[in-house]
Amino acid sequence: MSEKIxxxxxxxxxxxxxxxxQCSLSNLCIPIAVNKDEIDRLExxxxxxxxxxxxxxxxxxxxxFKSLFAVRSGAIKTYSVTEDGEEQVTGFYLPGExxxxxxxNTDSYSCSAKALERASVCEIPFSQLETLASKIPxxxxxxxxxxxxxxxxxxxxTMLLSKNTAEERIASLLLSLSSRxxxxxxxxxxxxxxxxxxxxxxxxxxAVETVSRVFTRFQKSGLISVQGREVVLEDIDxxxxxxxxxxxxxxxx
Amino acid sequence: MSEKIxxxxxxxxxxxxxxxxQCSLSNLCIPIAVNKDEIDRLExxxxxxxxxxxxxxxxxxxxxFKSLFAVRSGAIKTYSVTEDGEEQVTGFYLPGExxxxxxxNTDSYSCSAKALERASVCEIPFSQLETLASKIPxxxxxxxxxxxxxxxxxxxxTMLLSKNTAEERIASLLLSLSSRxxxxxxxxxxxxxxxxxxxxxxxxxxAVETVSRVFTRFQKSGLISVQGREVVLEDIDxxxxxxxxxxxxxxxx
DNA sequence: CGCGCAGTTGAAAGTTTTCAAATGCAGTGG
DNA sequence: CCACTGCATTTGAAAACTTTCAACTGCGCG
Numbered sequence: 001m002s003e004k005i006x007x008x009x010x011x012x013x014x015x016x017x018x019x020x021x022q023c024s025l026s027n028l029c030i031p032i033a034v035n036k037d038e039i040d041r042l043e044x045x046x047x048x049x050x051x052x053x054x055x056x057x058x059x060x061x062x063x064x065f066k067s068l069f070a071v072r073s074g075a076i077k078t079y080s081v082t083e084d085g086e087e088q089v090t091g092f093y094l095p096g097e098x099x100x101x102x103x104x105n106t107d108s109y110s111c112s113a114k115a116l117e118r119a120s121v122c123e124i125p126f127s128q129l130e131t132l133a134s135k136i137p138x139x140x141x142x143x144x145x146x147x148x149x150x151x152x153x154x155x156x157x158t159m160l161l162s163k164n165t166a167e168e169r170i171a172s173l174l175l176s177l178s179s180r181x182x183x184x185x186x187x188x189x190x191x192x193x194x195x196x197x198x199x200x201x202x203x204x205x206x207a208v209e210t211v212s213r214v215f216t217r218f219q220k221s222g223l224i225s226v227q228g229r230e231v232v233l234e235d236i237d238x239x240x241x242x243x244x245x246x247x248x249x250x251x252x253x
Numbered sequence: 254m255s256e257k258i259x260x261x262x263x264x265x266x267x268x269x270x271x272x273x274x275q276c277s278l279s280n281l282c283i284p285i286a287v288n289k290d291e292i293d294r295l296e297x298x299x300x301x302x303x304x305x306x307x308x309x310x311x312x313x314x315x316x317x318f319k320s321l322f323a324v325r326s327g328a329i330k331t332y333s334v335t336e337d338g339e340e341q342v343t344g345f346y347l348p349g350e351x352x353x354x355x356x357x358n359t360d361s362y363s364c365s366a367k368a369l370e371r372a373s374v375c376e377i378p379f380s381q382l383e384t385l386a387s388k389i390p391x392x393x394x395x396x397x398x399x400x401x402x403x404x405x406x407x408x409x410x411t412m413l414l415s416k417n418t419a420e421e422r423i424a425s426l427l428l429s430l431s432s433r434x435x436x437x438x439x440x441x442x443x444x445x446x447x448x449x450x451x452x453x454x455x456x457x458x459x460a461v462e463t464v465s466r467v468f469t470r471f472q473k474s475g476l477i478s479v480q481g482r483e484v485v486l487e488d489i490d491x492x493x494x495x496x497x498x499x500x501x502x503x504x505x506x
Numbered sequence: 507c508g509c510g511c512a513g514t515t516g517a518a519a520g521t522t523t524t525c526a527a528a529t530g531c532a533g534t535g536g
Numbered sequence: 537c538c539a540c541t542g543c544a545t546t547t548g549a550a551a552a553c554t555t556t557c558a559a560c561t562g563c564g565c566g
Contacts (some may be wrong), residue, residue, distance in 0.1 A: 080408075083497045088412045102405050105398035110405050130394060134387045141383060143357035147400040152355050154407035159341045159566065161414040162458025166522070175425075205415025207523050212546050228531080228545080233359050244336045449512060460555050466512055481513080481563085496537070507566105514561070525563070530545075536538090 023048060023122065028096025028183065029070040032138045041132055042139075047123040048072075057100065058113040058121060065109050067123045068100040074119020075194030077204075078090070080111040089203040092116070092181050092195060100126075116194045147174050161205045164243075169204040170214045171242040178233060189236065193229040276301060276375065281349025281436065285391045294385055295392075300376040301325075311352065311366040311374060318362050321353040321374045327372020328447030332455075342456040345369070345448060347433050352381075354403050369447045414458045417496075422457040423467045424459040424495040429478070431486055442489065446482040463482040 022043065034042070041138065052058055058069055061080050069076075076093040090111050093099050103109045105128060133140040160169055167244045182188035193200070201211040223239055225232040233239060275296065287295070302325065305311055311322055322329075330344040343364050346352050356362045357379060386393040413422055435441035446453070454464040464504050471477045476492055478485040488490060 002467060080412075082412065082416070086416065088416065090408050102401055105401035105405070111408075130390065134393050137383070137387050140387050140393060144383070144396070144400070145398070147404065148355055148358035150404050151359070151400065151407055152367070154411060155343050155355060155364075155551075158343070158407060158411045158414060159333075159335065161411060162343065163335070163339070163355050187271070194298075196543095203415075208545080209524085209547080210522060212544095213522095222320055448507095449511095461513080462515080462556080463554060464553095469514075509566090510564095512561100512563085515559085517557090519554105519556075521552105521554085523550105525550085526548090527546105528547080530543105532541100532543090534540080534542105536540095 023070075023072070025070070025072060025096045025184075029098050030139075030142065032136075032142050034136060034138065038132075038136055038139075045125060045128050045132060046070075047125075049120050051120045051124060052115040052118070053133060054115055054119075056115050056118050058115070059109050059114045061110065062108045064122055065100070065103045065107055065126065066127045067120040068098055068104075068129070069113070069123055070098050071095050072120045072122060075116040076113050076119060076121070077116050077195060077199055077203075078111045078113045083168050087202065089199050092177075092203065094177075094194075094201075097180075098124075100144060101147050104147075119198070166204075166210050166214050166245055167217070169206065170200070170211065170218070171223075171239045173200065174231065174233060175236070175239055175243065178236070188233075190230075190232045193231055196229075276325070278323070278325060278349045278437075282351050283392075283395065285389075285395050287389060287391065291385075291389055291392075298378060298381050299323075300378075301374050303376055304373045305368040305371070307368050307370050307372075309368050312362050312370070314363065314365045315361045318353070318356045318360055318379065320378045321357075321382070321405060322366070322374040322376055323351050323353055324348050325373045327374060328369040329366050329372060329374070330369050330448060330456075331364045339457065342452050345377050345430075345452075345456065346358075347430075347447075348437055350433075351399060351482045354400050357400075369452070381438055419459050419463050420459075420470070421496055422459065423453070423464065423471070424476075424492045426453065426457060427484065427486060428489070428492055428496065431489070441486075443483075443485045444485055449482075 030042070036206050052074070058076065059067075070164075071093050073095055076099060077089055078091045078093065078099060079087050079089045082088055090102075093113075099113050099121075100109065102111065112176075129139075129143070133143055160172055164172070177191065177193070178188040181191050195203075195210045200206075201208045204211070206214075215224070215226050219226050221238075223233075223235050223242075225234060260448045276299075283295070285344055303469075305327070311329065312318075312320075324346050326348055329352060331344045332340050332342045332348065332350060335341055345357075346366075352366050352374075353362065355364065382396070383393075386396055413425055417425070430444065430446070431441040434444050448456075450461050450464045450468075453459075457464070468477070468479050472479050474491075476486075476488050476495075478487060
């Protein structure tokens with residue numbers, strides 16, 4: 001899905017934007033045009049509006065895999081526990097994004113999903129979705145698409161971690177959040193981080209202290225303003241440059 | 254697919270193992286049991302045995318996405334070029350593994366695929382595959398599965414890069430290759446690395462020199478023997494320990 | 507036989523982590 | 537309404553790991 005952190009472009013929704021599903025976010029998570037009957041079947045399938053409190057789990061790693069979940073509001077983090085018992089954050093999910101796609105090949109969830117703040121989600125039972133998908137080609141296509149995007153997102157994160165400095169990683173995360181907020185018609189320059197520094201560091205492969213130092217540095221350089229979780233991106237272009245100008249472009253000829 | 258480097262377990266093939274496809278590797282890449290008619294349709298679909306020379310491309314990033322490819326022999330690397338013009342290796346693919354799953358949501362390939370050594374691949378036109386998948390539920394399920402596995406693999410790589418030292422990353426890669434060779438009934442303890450140190454470093458987010466030093470260190474400790482690309486894993490348990498004992502387990506109570 | 511690329515090795519430089527400690531902020535109970 | 541406790545965040549300084557730069561060795565191919 002969309003912790004495609006390294007991608008600056010606002011990940012345009014793939015499909016057609018004419019869905020008639022009731023949920024106002026469906027154009028983000030299931031933007032397919034289908035006929036009345038199919039819509040009904042989809043709506044029957046999806047259980048809308050389950051509410052989750054901050055810190056509560058939507059599902060836990062190793063528990064039986066049954067459903068995907070679409071985030072309606074709030075923010076979710078996914079994580080798994082490594083062999084040596086450490087938590088590893090694998091993604092942050094915002095409204096319109098879908099959780100669980102990495103577990104469709106196993107009987108159990110390959111990670112846990114926990115609410116970073118009060119949230120609500122739609123449940124999509126997977127086996128029924130598969131059945132429906134084989135009857136509605138565009139739906140099948142859409143889910144191949146979503147999974148493919150999830151792979152690409154993960155690849156980009158991998159690249160970010162493998163080659164980029166702390167500043168580049170954090171600039172990337174900020175830009176990713178920014179563009180994802182914009183997709184929801186929210187401000188892309190001023191928002192509240194749904195997650196603590198700790199999770200940011202964990203996700204980006206950095207020590208908390210490093211995250212904090214980079215925020216401070218960015219603030220001192222006038223790139224952003226931070227007040228706890230509140231962030232204002234003061235100079236997006238500069239942030240983009242940080243991500244792009246990996247090597248400082250001092251190469252003429 | 255399978256650069257699920259951090260996973261020590263030999264990633265069991267998900268499906269049923271009764272495929273009657275002619276290709277001897279089909280139990281690795283498309284292990285589904287289908288009826289005669291469906292097999293015929295699958296075989297019509299798949300163009301077998303395209304040969305690629307070392308250094309040749311199977312497809313290039315940004316070129317139109319049409320097909321997935323299953324590796325029959327040889328080894329393939331996938332990579333993409335970052336904004337600053339650097340190459341980033343995103344995966345190594347061995348026989349029985351499938352390339353291109355990360356591109357199914359776009360019109361063009363999201364990475365390039367190049368042969369590390371003389372190789373042969375089967376081409377699987379994607380749009381036809383989708384059509385067939387909507388008629389054969391197990392096939393649809395299998396491809397959801399493959400993609401999900403690809404996501405998990407990428408996640409594991411991400412974790413490896415985000416939290417592990419150079420030694421842990423390389424031990425992981427060696428174990429991953431080992432288990433994947435074993436899947437093909439080859440030796441899991443003695444094999445030839447299909448890729449140069451350079452690509453290993455690139456893939457694992459390490460400088461070539463670091464890769465070299467770690468190999469040397471491992472050899473001095475008696476964990477492995479290396480002679481250029483030839484590797485013998487002398488003490489697999491110790492390698493596993495290196496990957497697992499991230500934190501050295503000196504924590505009683 | 508020599509060129510050139512792949513791999514190895516050493517030493518210095520740079521980032522990030524780790525350890526320690528201080529500060530801020532929030533919810534709880536008095 | 538304030539003090540208190542606990543967690544999140546920030547900061548400083550030293551330690552650790554990896555990279556970078558340089559130089560050398562080895563091997564394959566023309």
